[in-house]
Amino acid sequence: MVLTRFDIVTLFPEMVTAAANYGVTGRAIERGIVSLSVWNPRDYTHDRHKTVDDRPYGGGPGMVMKYQPLHDAVMDAKQAPVGNSKVVCLSPQGKPITQALLKDASQLSQLVLVAGRYEGMDERFVELDCDEEWSLGDYVISGGELAALIVIDAITRLLPGVLGDADSAEQDSYMAGLLDCPHYTRPEQINGRAVPEVLMGGNHADIARWRLKQSLGRTWQRRPDLLKNNNLDADQEKLLKEFIVELN
Numbered sequence: 001m002v003l004t005r006f007d008i009v010t011l012f013p014e015m016v017t018a019a020a021n022y023g024v025t026g027r028a029i030e031r032g033i034v035s036l037s038v039w040n041p042r043d044y045t046h047d048r049h050k051t052v053d054d055r056p057y058g059g060g061p062g063m064v065m066k067y068q069p070l071h072d073a074v075m076d077a078k079q080a081p082v083g084n085s086k087v088v089c090l091s092p093q094g095k096p097i098t099q100a101l102l103k104d105a106s107q108l109s110q111l112v113l114v115a116g117r118y119e120g121m122d123e124r125f126v127e128l129d130c131d132e133e134w135s136l137g138d139y140v141i142s143g144g145e146l147a148a149l150i151v152i153d154a155i156t157r158l159l160p161g162v163l164g165d166a167d168s169a170e171q172d173s174y175m176a177g178l179l180d181c182p183h184y185t186r187p188e189q190i191n192g193r194a195v196p197e198v199l200m201g202g203n204h205a206d207i208a209r210w211r212l213k214q215s216l217g218r219t220w221q222r223r224p225d226l227l228k229n230n231n232l233d234a235d236q237e238k239l240l241k242e243f244i245v246e247l248n
């Protein structure tokens, strides 16, 4: 099975649909490779004021998202199940999102993403209604919508037929745990900075080796943590040594 259906539970549905309709995700939706449905907890309230939040037990600033509207929205999103589905809420308390986690998720048939606002959601919703909690990283943003959009974008790119073959192959090789190499386009000179000589010639083997060397070197300089769990082969070791020597 491969992911075909995203559902987002959010108080700002138009924020999510507007952003998702651009670029790679927009095209995938248009072509029917994936569908995106939004569910607003406010539509599941029963009081005159459409109350989705309430004061926190124990006091303190801000408001907490109530259980019932979130629960009812998720129930609706999960209706007519299409194979294996997962409910994931986005929060800084979650498991860090990695390419490997997203690749696993791309094998589901439905992913229900819950975006929080205010000070967060009633913890019993997280415990009872969510299968997992995912985090972008150790920083605070104002709500889960942008995180949900990142998850949708990153997973959609992994689905068959979304990117061209060339793009997918390139993505595979680079996501093998290295940073990308530098890119250049015209003009040839900017403020005395020339495009690297090797890129100006037509030797594709040399160009591929130069790019791999730059990827290795930049990963070593900027993200040495990535090289710790990436066993370089003899050729890659040699390229990285050359890169380091050439730094002087």
Ligand code: 9WO
Pocket: 090, 091, 092, 093, 115, 116, 117, 118, 119, 120, 121, 134, 135, 136, 137, 139, 140, 141, 142, 143, 144, 145, 147
């Ligand atoms: C606030 C805070 C203050 C001190 C210490 C830890 C703290 N965590 C938070 C917090 O999680 N605030 C949330 C912000 C409340 C609900 C709305 N917010 C939010 C952030 N929704 N989703 C995210 C998020 C952040 C990173 N990755 C995924 C989702």
